[in-house]
Amino acid sequence: MTSFNDEQPELTYLRQRVAELEHALTEAQSSQQALEQAAVGIVWHDLNGNIAYVNNAFCRNVGYNRAELLHGNILAIDADFNADESEDLWQAALEHGSVVFETSHRRKDGSTYVAEVVISPLQIADCRYICGIARDITERKQQVAELHLIKRMIDNSPDAMAMADHQGRIIYANNTLRSMFGYGDTIIGIDLKRIFSELDDTMIAAFVEEIRRTGSVQGVMQFRRADDSLFMGYRVAFGIFDANGVPIGSGAFIRDITEQLAAEKERATLQQQIIEAQQASLRELSTPLIPLSYNVVIMPLIGSIDSGRAQQVLETLLEGVAQHQAELAILDITGVKVVDTQVADALLRAARAVRLLGARVMLTGIQPSIAQTLIHLGVDLSDITTRGTLQAGIADALHIVGRATGRQHL
Structure with a gap:
């Protein structure tokens, strides 16, 4: 019969083995749980x-x-x-x-x-x-595909795009910017001040403040290429922030507007030429000069007369008298509704200037209200022949022409 003392080592071994198996089971269960979770x-x-x-x-x-x-x-x-x-x-x-x-x-x-x-x-x-x-x-994969798509879109954009770190060094430039400024791949690491020819510390501070207030700053400015040539561009600059809103850099879109400015200048020149041509036509219409005979011209005036038009009246009248060698110039003011000091002065200056050319002025179409105004203003019309209507003035002028013609035949 086996004694208890003889069985003791075997029991100890079994207890140890059970403990090892329980530990292994616990580890296996933990590993199983880790795999499942x-x-x-x-x-x-x-x-x-x-x-x-x-x-x-x-x-x-x-x-x-x-x-x-x-x-x-x-x-x-x-x-x-x-x-x-x-x-x-x-x-x-x-x-x-x-x-x-x-x-x-x-x-x-x-x-x-x-x-x-x-x-x-x-x-x-x-x-x-x-x-x-x-x-x-x-x-x-979708995010990577979107990033690749965005990069292709940016690289193929007709506008140049640059990103700079918080120290102003370029860390990204799309293909358009690399080509536009002539740097190629060497543009990475270049300071923004090198390509923004007008950029200085004062302007940078103003840009930062504007971006802080509105989110971006935009406008036209001058840029410098790698060969130091300059061009005008339109830029939109903006801040770049991390997820916590801390500024980490800046970005900018740049468009070369050299051709646009040249086209605008050409359009402005053409527009100015059109305006000048229209003004010349208006001058001719506002101060028409009509030859009545070989030595009489008529200028019918309609509407208001300001200083600019008064000068046109004087210039056109003098040129017409000289060109047609007129002895008499009829100024018809039937269509002039208001005569003030400025108009009266213009008429007197015209009369004196015409007289210096050896001709005289006849004023026709004076309405009663205008006659009262001239008297009230104290205008001296003693050197100007007046007639109440254009018809009367023309009849008088033709009579004068007839007498002059008769004298020539004698």
Whole structure:
């Protein structure tokens, strides 16, 4: 019969072994719990692709429950690789320890998502598995695609774009800016003051204040190319801030407006020429001079007469008298409704100037109200012949012309 003392070592060993197994079980349960709570999908499968284990995240990603997956094959999930291609990947993992690749995983509903997968060999007892850690990177791929699209859009923009750090050094320049300023790739790291020819510390401070108040500053300014040639451009500058609103740099869009300014100047010149031509036409219409005979001219005036028009009357009248060698110039003011000191002075100056050319002035169309105004103003018309109507003035002028013609025949 075995004594208690003889059994004591065996009991001690058994207790120790039970404690070790309990510790191993606790660790296994902790590892199992960690696998189940992992945010990324984890799957084990044998070298034929038969799934042996999946965690909760993998089930959520593909839309299957655990029982459905444990009776399936990984090739039904992987949409990009066939059996031969998958076996090549598994063999590479066995040889090199791990393989990283991107693929498309097919969900239960038939939709797919982009997954980044890391596979590595896994040995459990006598069984060899491939352990895969799959991360859904669909959103990341979309963000990268959007960034690439934005970069292509910026690089192909007809406007130049630059980004500078908080010290004013260029850290990004699109293709248009590299070409526009002639620096190419060497523009990275250049101080903004080098290309903004008018930029100084005072202007920078003003820009910073304007950006702080309104978010951006814009306008026309001069820029300098790599060869020191200058051009005019329209720029929009703005601040760049981090997620906490702290300024980390600045950005600017620049458009070369050299051709635009030249076109605007040409348009302005053409417009001025049109205006001058119109003004000349208006002058001719506002101060028309009509030859009545070889030595009589008539100028009918209509509307108001300001200082500018009074000067036109004087110039046109003198040129007409000289050109036609007129002896008599008839100024008809039937269409002039208001006569003030300025108008009266213009008429007197015209009469005196015409008299210096050896001719005289006849004033016609004086209405009663205008006659009273002239008397009230004390205007001396003694040197000017007056007639009440243009008809009377023309008759008188023709009579004078007739007498002059008769004298010439004698």
